[in-house]
Amino acid sequence: MATMLQDSTTGWSEPTATALLVLADGTVIEGYGIGAEGQRAGEVCFNTAMTGYEEIMTDPSYAGQIITFTFPHIGNVGVNDEDIESVNAASANGATGVVLHADVTEPANWRATRHLDAWLKARGIVGITGVDTRALTALIRDKGMQNAVIAHAPDGKFDVEALKRDAAALPSMVGLDLTPGVSTTQRIDWTEATWDLDTGYGVSGAPKYHIVALDFGVKRNILRLFAGRDCKVTVAPGNSSVEDILALKPDGVFLSNGPGDPAATGQWSLPLISELVERRVPTFGICLGHQMLALAVGAKTVKMRQGHHGANHPVQDLATKKVEVVSMNHGFAVDRESLPANVRETHVSLFDGSNCGIALTDKPAFSVQHHPEASPGPRDSHYLFDRFLEMIDAEKARAA
Numbered sequence: 001m002a003t004m005l006q007d008s009t010t011g012w013s014e015p016t017a018t019a020l021l022v023l024a025d026g027t028v029i030e031g032y033g034i035g036a037e038g039q040r041a042g043e044v045c046f047n048t049a050m051t052g053y054e055e056i057m058t059d060p061s062y063a064g065q066i067i068t069f070t071f072p073h074i075g076n077v078g079v080n081d082e083d084i085e086s087v088n089a090a091s092a093n094g095a096t097g098v099v100l101h102a103d104v105t106e107p108a109n110w111r112a113t114r115h116l117d118a119w120l121k122a123r124g125i126v127g128i129t130g131v132d133t134r135a136l137t138a139l140i141r142d143k144g145m146q147n148a149v150i151a152h153a154p155d156g157k158f159d160v161e162a163l164k165r166d167a168a169a170l171p172s173m174v175g176l177d178l179t180p181g182v183s184t185t186q187r188i189d190w191t192e193a194t195w196d197l198d199t200g201y202g203v204s205g206a207p208k209y210h211i212v213a214l215d216f217g218v219k220r221n222i223l224r225l226f227a228g229r230d231c232k233v234t235v236a237p238g239n240s241s242v243e244d245i246l247a248l249k250p251d252g253v254f255l256s257n258g259p260g261d262p263a264a265t266g267q268w269s270l271p272l273i274s275e276l277v278e279r280r281v282p283t284f285g286i287c288l289g290h291q292m293l294a295l296a297v298g299a300k301t302v303k304m305r306q307g308h309h310g311a312n313h314p315v316q317d318l319a320t321k322k323v324e325v326v327s328m329n330h331g332f333a334v335d336r337e338s339l340p341a342n343v344r345e346t347h348v349s350l351f352d353g354s355n356c357g358i359a360l361t362d363k364p365a366f367s368v369q370h371h372p373e374a375s376p377g378p379r380d381s382h383y384l385f386d387r388f389l390e391m392i393d394a395e396k397a398r399a400a
């Protein structure tokens, strides 16, 4: 989008770009900088959600990625301290950069405490506005997700050739384990429950279940949905040992979402997950956790061309045939053809037929590719949290 400004001496002219997005293929996109100054790198993906930009930008699964929002008006309801999804709020452990179409307006929402621009600066996220995000999305759709450098310099001075070289030299997302940068290093006792318009966030009541969440970059709303369902929730570092986890005497283990390539991440966590499954510890995984459960039981994951990032994806539960509309955020997928005989496919994407869920036929373990916790997005899949607790009940009854 070329925003034309009136220049008093020369008539209409295009203002100088103060931000650039330079793709690994050499494409240079000009725009206007917001947020942090300087240069950030990442894999460019597009997200089609119309709401929830704060939750999206702070989802640690986006570490190492630059998000292009296809919805043109981002930032118009400002930001607040309540809608952050990363557990470690102090660090910028979500997206590295954002690509927006329209200029960011003043916040118009009673919950807003800050302008998006100031918030991006504080989190160290570099942004660019004034971009034809539809053209960029079409490019990603045609060529696949590619690496890029996003740069913001208020004086408009850029070394474009250096930026092109930097973008081309970035490592592929394939083979990257990004979880150490976002996982907690300390155990956390999580007590915050879900949000209510009148009372804000609730607090968990007397617990019936103890859920240990293995943190690969967990989103807060997952933890809140457990806390709001009679669960004591312990968040454990992603690199915990089997002994660490078993010592906590979990009723169930949750495998979290997270950034990077599951095959690279799984190398050190797969033995842990296999052991938990083998010992019949009820296990539930979301997104990266789904991919890692699949890898732990012998399946394979593949890199997708453009991935799924949005808040309105149709997914079918193959058992009930019911279609749920879900949030999505993934660039890798479980290869259905690689599922071993004791693993059944439970959910599929109705956009492209890719795998969206598995369940073991001989052990209490299941997982989904989509995000049942929403935040942002629809709540159609909240039933999966209840299904997990029912699985724990069934396993307790079986062992009794």
Ligand SMILES: NC(=O)CC[C@H](N)C(=O)O
Residues within 6 Å of the ligand: 061, 256, 257, 258, 259, 260, 261, 262, 286, 287, 288, 289, 329, 330, 331, 332, 333
């Ligand atoms: N949201 C997630 O957990 C993403 C999982 C993984 N990093 C992927 O891109 O597929």
